[in-house]
Amino acid sequence: MKPLFDDLIDVMKKHRLRISKQRLKILEYLVHNRHHQTVDQIYHELHPDLPTLSKTTVYNTMKALVQAGIVKEIGIDEHETRYDITKEEHGHFKCESCHNVYDFPINIDDGLKKGGLEGYLVNSKNVYLKGICPKCLLDIKLVNTD
Amino acid sequence: MKPLFDDLIDVMKKHRLRISKQRLKILEYLVHNRHHQTVDQIYHELHPDLPTLSKTTVYNTMKALVQAGIVKEIGIDEHETRYDITKEEHGHFKCESCHNVYDFPINIDDGLKKGGLEGYLVNSKNVYLKGICPKCLLDIKLVNTD
DNA sequence: GTATAAGTTGTAATGATTACAAGTTAACTA
DNA sequence: TAGTTAACTTGTAATCATTACAACTTATAC
Ligand SMILES: [Mn+2]
Ligand SMILES: [Mn+2]
Ligand SMILES: [Zn+2]
Ligand SMILES: [Zn+2]
Numbered sequence: 001m002k003p004l005f006d007d008l009i010d011v012m013k014k015h016r017l018r019i020s021k022q023r024l025k026i027l028e029y030l031v032h033n034r035h036h037q038t039v040d041q042i043y044h045e046l047h048p049d050l051p052t053l054s055k056t057t058v059y060n061t062m063k064a065l066v067q068a069g070i071v072k073e074i075g076i077d078e079h080e081t082r083y084d085i086t087k088e089e090h091g092h093f094k095c096e097s098c099h100n101v102y103d104f105p106i107n108i109d110d111g112l113k114k115g116g117l118e119g120y121l122v123n124s125k126n127v128y129l130k131g132i133c134p135k136c137l138l139d140i141k142l143v144n145t146d
Numbered sequence: 147m148k149p150l151f152d153d154l155i156d157v158m159k160k161h162r163l164r165i166s167k168q169r170l171k172i173l174e175y176l177v178h179n180r181h182h183q184t185v186d187q188i189y190h191e192l193h194p195d196l197p198t199l200s201k202t203t204v205y206n207t208m209k210a211l212v213q214a215g216i217v218k219e220i221g222i223d224e225h226e227t228r229y230d231i232t233k234e235e236h237g238h239f240k241c242e243s244c245h246n247v248y249d250f251p252i253n254i255d256d257g258l259k260k261g262g263l264e265g266y267l268v269n270s271k272n273v274y275l276k277g278i279c280p281k282c283l284l285d286i287k288l289v290n291t292d
Numbered sequence: 293g294t295a296t297a298a299g300t301t302g303t304a305a306t307g308a309t310t311a312c313a314a315g316t317t318a319a320c321t322a
Numbered sequence: 323t324a325g326t327t328a329a330c331t332t333g334t335a336a337t338c339a340t341t342a343c344a345a346c347t348t349a350t351a352c
Contacts, residue, residue, distance in 0.1 A: 016329090017329090018317085018318050018319075018328095018329060018330065019318075019319095020317080020318070020329095020330060020331080022330085022331070023330090038308095039308085039309085040308085052331085052332080053331090053332090054331060054332045054333070055309095055332095055333095056309095056310085056311095056331075056332060056333075056334095057330080057331055057332070059308095059309070059310080060330075060331080061330095064330095073224070075221060075222075075223075075224045075274075076221075077221075078219070078221045078224065078227055078340095079307090079308080079340090080308080081224055081308085081309090091258075093263065093266060093268075096269065102266075104258075104262040104263050104266075105258075105259040105262040106257045106258055106259065106262070107257045107259065108257050108273065109257070110256045110257040111252045111253045111254050111255070111256040111257035111258075111273070112237075112250075112251075112252055112257075113251040113252065113253065116250040116251040116252070117239065117250050117275070118280075119279075119280035119283070120239060120248075120250075120275075120277055120278070120279060120280060120283075121277045121278040121283055122239075122275050122276075122277040123242065123276050123277040123278075124275065124276045124277070125273075125274075125275050126272075126273070126274045126275075127254065127257070127271075127272070127273050127274075128221075128271075128272045128273075128274070129263070129266075129268050129270065129271050129272075130268075130269050130270045131266055131267045131268040131269040131270070132266070132267040132269075133265075133266060134264075134265035134266060137265070137266075137267055162298090163298090163299095164297095164298060164299065164348085164349050164350070165349075165350095166298095166299060166300080166348075166349070168299085168300070169299090184339095185339085185340085186339085198300085198301080199300090199301090200300060200301045200302070201301095201302095201340095202300075202301065202302075202303095202340095202341085202342095203299080203300055203301070205339095205340070205341080206299075206300080207299095210299095224309095225309090225338090225339080226339080227339085227340090
């Protein structure tokens with residue numbers, strides 16, 4: 001069985017995307033660091049390794065990967081676009097205290113009431129929750145002396 | 147039974163928000179035009195009626211209404227923040243052809259697998275779908291001569 | 293009616309994303 | 323393997339929604 005990484009290269013080739021070293025590094029990074037990073041984060045983390053890398057290239061690459069269906073845009077926060085290379089359906093939770101984005105299991109179709117989207121062609125689904133994560137809740141409790 | 151509009155005024159007062167004529171017009175507009183308008187749309191539609199209105203005021207007012215829990219931010223599209231004054235839980239569908247945002251019935255909790263968000267404090271939930279609406283699907287079929 | 297904190301307004305600043313043009317290179321072919 | 327070319331990369335400039343700011347105005351409390 002072929003590793004995940006090679007599968008993704010194949011998908012890129014199917015979409016007529018060239019395999020540059022920039023794209024390889026970005027793809028590799030996304031596969032190994034699944035924390036919904038922003039373009040800015042990806043750029044800064046790869047820069048030491050690829051000193052000539054341009055932020056424009058990261059933007060271009062992410063757009064290409066989205067169009068190829070390899071990554072998904074996560075727009076849980078209006079002010080920053082994040083990206084997710086994980087395939088399985090899941091929801092996203094953003095902690096309003098530590099700003100981390102967590103995955104959680106969900107089956108969107110279970111919540112859809114039948115007939116509600118009759119006649120609609122659905123291309124993408126996203127579930128976004130916001131609140132406070134368990135770690136931050138604990139911190140808040142430790143601070144409060146009630 | 148008191149009308150919806152007066153209830154909203156009461157909520158504003160509870161949150162120590164002053165009742166200016168700008169805010170009244172915006173609130174009235176939102177109650178009567180439930181199409182998930184952007185700040186820009188709200189501004190342009192009210193401008194004939196309130197010639198001195200500033201777009202900054204619309205931004206400020208929407209922020210105040212969000213904080214008071216009177217309207218909800220709809221971030222289905224990264225490039226435009228929309229607002230929704232409807233209270234009942236529902237999902238949003240954005241047509242990638244006509245760019246309209248439609249409501250649809252949903253029960254988010256039905257799709258949540260138990261234990262998945264154990265220990266998280268959830269403050270807000272959003273379900274965003276994208277695709278093609280029935281009207282646009284019909285238009286596409288009429289154009290294709292297959 | 294007065295005091296004052298809150299709201300309004302126009303303008304400037306911000307910041308993420310996109311547009312663009314010149315230089316570079318992956319991939320195909322002979 | 324070298325030549326060709328469209329695709330990719332890069333730095334810089336432009337865009338545009340949103341926010342910051344400061345002076346002016348007003349809703350609300352007493
Ligand atoms: Mn995820
Ligand atoms: Mn709605
Ligand atoms: Zn947290
Ligand atoms: Zn449509």
